[in-house]
Amino acid sequence: MADEMKIGAYICNGCGIGDRLDSGQLEMTATRDGKAAVCQQSDFLCSEAGVKMIQDDIDNEGVNHVVIAACSRRAKIEAFSFENVTLSRANLREGVIWVRPDEDDQRETTQEMADDYIRMACAESKYMKVPAASGQQEVNKNILIAGGGVSGMTAAIEASKAGYPCTIVEKTAALGGATAQLYKKIPTKAPYADPQDNGIAEMVATIEADSNITVCLNSTLTKTAGAPGRFEADISTESGSTETKSFGAIVQASGFTPYDANNLTEFSYSKSQDVITQAELEALAIAADGGAIKRPSDGKEVTNVMFIQCAGQRSKKEGHLEHCSGYCCSASIKQAMYFKDQNPDIDTTVLYSDLRTPGAGGENFYRSGQKKGIIFTKGIASEVVHSKNPIVKFKDLILDEEVEDEVDLVVLATGMVANAGEPTREQITIAENEAKEAGNEYTVSVESILNLDYRQGKDMPHMDNGFADSHFICFPYETQRTGMYAAGPTRRPMDIGQSMDDAMGAAMKAIAAAENAGLGKAAHPRVADLSFPTARLEGCTQCKRCTVECPFGAIDEDEKGFPQFNESRCRRCGTCMGACPVRVISFDNYSIDTVGQQLKAVDIPEEFDEKPRILVLACENDAYPALDMAAQNKMDYSAFTRVIPVRCLGSVSLSWITDSMNSGYDGIILMGCPSGDDYQCHFVKGSGTAQERMSKVADTLETLSLEPERVQTYEISITESDKVVKIINDMADTIEQIGMSPFKF
Amino acid sequence: MTDINTGMVEKYRNDFLKEVEANVEEGDWVKMCMQCGVCSGSCPLGSDWDHPPQELFMMIRAGKRDEVLQSTSMWMCTSCYNCIVRCPRELPITHIMHGLAHYATRLGIEPKNQPTRQFAQLFWDNLAKNGRVNELWLGVNLYFMNGFVNGIKVALGMAGIGLGMLKTGRLSLKELVGGHTVKDKKGFQAMIKKAQELEAARIDN
Numbered sequence: 001m002a003d004e005m006k007i008g009a010y011i012c013n014g015c016g017i018g019d020r021l022d023s024g025q026l027e028m029t030a031t032r033d034g035k036a037a038v039c040q041q042s043d044f045l046c047s048e049a050g051v052k053m054i055q056d057d058i059d060n061e062g063v064n065h066v067v068i069a070a071c072s073r074r075a076k077i078e079a080f081s082f083e084n085v086t087l088s089r090a091n092l093r094e095g096v097i098w099v100r101p102d103e104d105d106q107r108e109t110t111q112e113m114a115d116d117y118i119r120m121a122c123a124e125s126k127y128m129k130v131p132a133a134s135g136q137q138e139v140n141k142n143i144l145i146a147g148g149g150v151s152g153m154t155a156a157i158e159a160s161k162a163g164y165p166c167t168i169v170e171k172t173a174a175l176g177g178a179t180a181q182l183y184k185k186i187p188t189k190a191p192y193a194d195p196q197d198n199g200i201a202e203m204v205a206t207i208e209a210d211s212n213i214t215v216c217l218n219s220t221l222t223k224t225a226g227a228p229g230r231f232e233a234d235i236s237t238e239s240g241s242t243e244t245k246s247f248g249a250i251v252q253a254s255g256f257t258p259y260d261a262n263n264l265t266e267f268s269y270s271k272s273q274d275v276i277t278q279a280e281l282e283a284l285a286i287a288a289d290g291g292a293i294k295r296p297s298d299g300k301e302v303t304n305v306m307f308i309q310c311a312g313q314r315s316k317k318e319g320h321l322e323h324c325s326g327y328c329c330s331a332s333i334k335q336a337m338y339f340k341d342q343n344p345d346i347d348t349t350v351l352y353s354d355l356r357t358p359g360a361g362g363e364n365f366y367r368s369g370q371k372k373g374i375i376f377t378k379g380i381a382s383e384v385v386h387s388k389n390p391i392v393k394f395k396d397l398i399l400d401e402e403v404e405d406e407v408d409l410v411v412l413a414t415g416m417v418a419n420a421g422e423p424t425r426e427q428i429t430i431a432e433n434e435a436k437e438a439g440n441e442y443t444v445s446v447e448s449i450l451n452l453d454y455r456q457g458k459d460m461p462h463m464d465n466g467f468a469d470s471h472f473i474c475f476p477y478e479t480q481r482t483g484m485y486a487a488g489p490t491r492r493p494m495d496i497g498q499s500m501d502d503a504m505g506a507a508m509k510a511i512a513a514a515e516n517a518g519l520g521k522a523a524h525p526r527v528a529d530l531s532f533p534t535a536r537l538e539g540c541t542q543c544k545r546c547t548v549e550c551p552f553g554a555i556d557e558d559e560k561g562f563p564q565f566n567e568s569r570c571r572r573c574g575t576c577m578g579a580c581p582v583r584v585i586s587f588d589n590y591s592i593d594t595v596g597q598q599l600k601a602v603d604i605p606e607e608f609d610e611k612p613r614i615l616v617l618a619c620e621n622d623a624y625p626a627l628d629m630a631a632q633n634k635m636d637y638s639a640f641t642r643v644i645p646v647r648c649l650g651s652v653s654l655s656w657i658t659d660s661m662n663s664g665y666d667g668i669i670l671m672g673c674p675s676g677d678d679y680q681c682h683f684v685k686g687s688g689t690a691q692e693r694m695s696k697v698a699d700t701l702e703t704l705s706l707e708p709e710r711v712q713t714y715e716i717s718i719t720e721s722d723k724v725v726k727i728i729n730d731m732a733d734t735i736e737q738i739g740m741s742p743f744k745f
Numbered sequence: 746m747t748d749i750n751t752g753m754v755e756k757y758r759n760d761f762l763k764e765v766e767a768n769v770e771e772g773d774w775v776k777m778c779m780q781c782g783v784c785s786g787s788c789p790l791g792s793d794w795d796h797p798p799q800e801l802f803m804m805i806r807a808g809k810r811d812e813v814l815q816s817t818s819m820w821m822c823t824s825c826y827n828c829i830v831r832c833p834r835e836l837p838i839t840h841i842m843h844g845l846a847h848y849a850t851r852l853g854i855e856p857k858n859q860p861t862r863q864f865a866q867l868f869w870d871n872l873a874k875n876g877r878v879n880e881l882w883l884g885v886n887l888y889f890m891n892g893f894v895n896g897i898k899v900a901l902g903m904a905g906i907g908l909g910m911l912k913t914g915r916l917s918l919k920e921l922v923g924g925h926t927v928k929d930k931k932g933f934q935a936m937i938k939k940a941q942e943l944e945a946a947r948i949d950n
Binding site for chain 1: 762776777779780799800803804806807809834
């Protein structure tokens with residue numbers, strides 16, 4: 001690449017751009033204002049000839065900064081991808097002609113819009129660099145799997161098949177986890193009619209025969225440090241010896257603990273031996289081994305059994321689980337079949353309020369249970385009376401009446417509590433404060449699984465109901481700790497079949513993470529992004545905002561409090577850049593300047609021209625696509641709008657807001673993803689952090705005697721194309737009411 | 746209580762579901778109901794049933810023998826087949842309703858004064874005689890179903906229509922005596938008799 005910067009601007013006249021805009025004028029803008037050394041037009045830029053024209057200029061003319069003035073940066077990505085140059089896109093199609101009516105009196109403002117987008121793209125191009133390697137890249141194909149249950153074993157088998165050596169760290173003395181304790185499992189194969197062998201012996205045999213898989217039994221992880229591609233894990237055995245091994249990525253398959261049925265005093269669990277949990281019934285079934293199942297109290301052969309679903313779960317009562325554990329309905333059907341298959345005359349009743357049998361075969365399995373004569377009664381149990389034979393009191397929800405039923409045995413379908421390890425430091429602090437307010441003391445009662453050496457805490461963050469982190473809406477496997485993937489019931493409640501599928505997915509993600517780390521590429525959602533954040537440390541004030549606000553724990557601090565970036569933990573959202581008050585953090589191709597210079601490049605007309613300027617900083621993940629979609633649907637918005645895509649609202653620097661106010665913009669709109677509990681932010685906390693930062697902007701505006709309405713933040717989902725248009729047009733109306741900004745010139 | 750009813754109670758004790766499975770037409774489908782309620786919601790007369798189909802199925806499973814068999818509910822079914830079309834579990838609900846009604850009648854514990862039941866009985870008696878429906882007598886019997894005075898009133902109310910039908914030849918007074926029959930009346934009656942014997946044998950077992 002030539003050392004000297006040479007901008008090449010390429011203007012497309014296709015898709016109606018040439019008919020609506022004066023391309024000669026655009027070319028002049030690019031060369032005169034944008035300082036493009038080369039500027040060419042094409043009637044069909046994304047065609048083979050058009051692309052070749054650009055490539056020829058790169059090869060022969062020394063063009064190293066390419067500006068493409070055509071469609072949205074989200075279109076024609078394959079065509080416009082060039083090696084070793086920077087690429088800026090002026091969005092003339094979705095950003096200009098498709099959002100403006102084709103009318104003569106609109107031509108002037110439409111042309112101004114297009115000219116500004118060319119200036120902006122050239123300005124951005126000037127401040128972009130081709131991302132260079134960080135030197136931190138390292139390939140390590142070893143995958144660490146925490147947990148040797150069915151999820152962990154599946155992950156190991158699958159990763160090994162793909163050629164990646166695995167190490168399973170299992171706390172107990174044997175592989176198999178909860179599944180090994182089952183007499184039989186819910187069927188995972190068609191016709192999904194009968195319980196299946198639990199399959200653990202086969203899996204263990206496969207693992208033992210596989211030299212690519214190392215199994216550490218009676219072992220725990222006492223420390224996990226590093227980053228994807230270079231994790232260092234201390235594997236300690238019960239006897240006290242510790243071995244340190246390095247890994248490329250981690251799968252956490254730490255499973256679940258059954259809910260403690262002793263909390264269910266109303267069901268007489270601790271009083272009656274004949275009120276048992278599903279797990280205890282498995283033990284009885286194993287003991288019976290196909291013969292008649294005998295109840296614990298007096299060894300009587302069971303002739304009448306009732307299964308109480310949702311025992312201590314799906315309930316807001318103190319000490320109960322709020323979630324549905326998802327597997328217990330199928331498990332009860334399976335266990336009722338233990339009885340029915342042995343003797344069809346045994347009465348088996350499943351007392352449910354909502355029967356849920358997820359998974360491909362769930363419905364077939366339910367039907368098979370009905371065919372075998374299991375009675376399904378829709379009702380809610382209120383009490384189990386302890387007597388010689390337990391008496392179940394319940395309300396029949398269909399017949400609307402209170403019923404009492406005397407049975408030989410009661411089985412409680414208690415749920416799953418995830419083994420997700422410790423909450424994060426932040427979560428612990430919140431819990432401590434809440435406890436203090438209530439006059440209690442909070443102690444972390446669970447053991448850490450990963451024992452991470454991260455400033456954010458020892459394990460992945462906990463999500464709703466204590467399950468390990470996962471972005472359940474958009475990318476279920478991704479967690480807030482890059483290169484670590486939760487699989488199985490530690491991630492969300494699931495049964496064996498689902499856990500195996502889940503583990504397979506997590507193993508594939510782990511492999512991708514290990515490989516990406518070797519290439520210096522980002523993981524989801526900026527897949528394959530080669531840029532990474534760097535800081536001019538001489539300007540750093542050690543305020544630690546970047547380390548605290550990073551949603552992924554990617555930034556450590558050295559002993560002096562300076563940030564240390566772990567490139568392979570980073571997802572390239574830029575939240576650190578937005579957080580930095582002294583603006584020292586940047587990416588090669590995304591920085592304070594690449595956006596700051598764009599907004600300065602916009603031509604701001606004088607006040608009496610009555611042409612206001614509205615700056616839209618739109619998140620590239622949801623809001624920008626929503627704007628593109630509005631354009632595709634030919635919805636119009638104000639010609640005074642100038643949209644700049646940002647990686648995440650979290651990357652928005654307050655300096656951009658003050659700069660644009662100072663240069664005379666009349667209104668600023670920030671569009672990010674929904675934040676909060678049901679967040680859709682692709683970087684978890686970015687939009688939430690931005691909301692918080694922007695809440696303070698109103699005060700700043702007032703000190704400048706500016707109306708606070710001039711800066712507005714919105715949460716946009718990708719489908720809300722009509723909403724984005726309304727927001728922009730409302731802002732235009734607001735400006736008309738409150739008047740133009742007094743800061744022009 | 747009839748003898749046959751007592752017999753059935755003895756035979757199945759408290760397992761009403763098994764009794765239904767063994768004796769009611771399509772009764773072995775009852776256990777497959779998943780209580781979604783689509784049948785009840787789809788029934789055009791659903792709001793007038795004491796117990797919509799879904800509830801009847803639950804009552805059968807809960808062993809509510811008398812409530813089910815003495816219920817007027819299944820007699821409300823007009824055979825529109827909406828429920829069959831919509832049932833996600835593909836239960837032949839309409840057939841089960843008629844099966845239940847029929848079984849209750851066999852046991853002699855059906856709701857005697859339910860109008861649909863009364864009409865069904867009149868229709869059957871009329872049909873079984875000659876193998877053809879004698880519309881004149883069916884009408885007369887229907888009018889006088891609720892007593893002589895009421896019958897006269899209904900008949901007078903319908904007189905206009907009746908005269909019109911006579912005039913256009915759609916009703917024949919000849920039907921009052923004898924009426925038309927199937928070709929082989931004896932054979933038809935033998936057939937019905939045999940069928941009844943077969944069914945009685947099935948239920949008695």
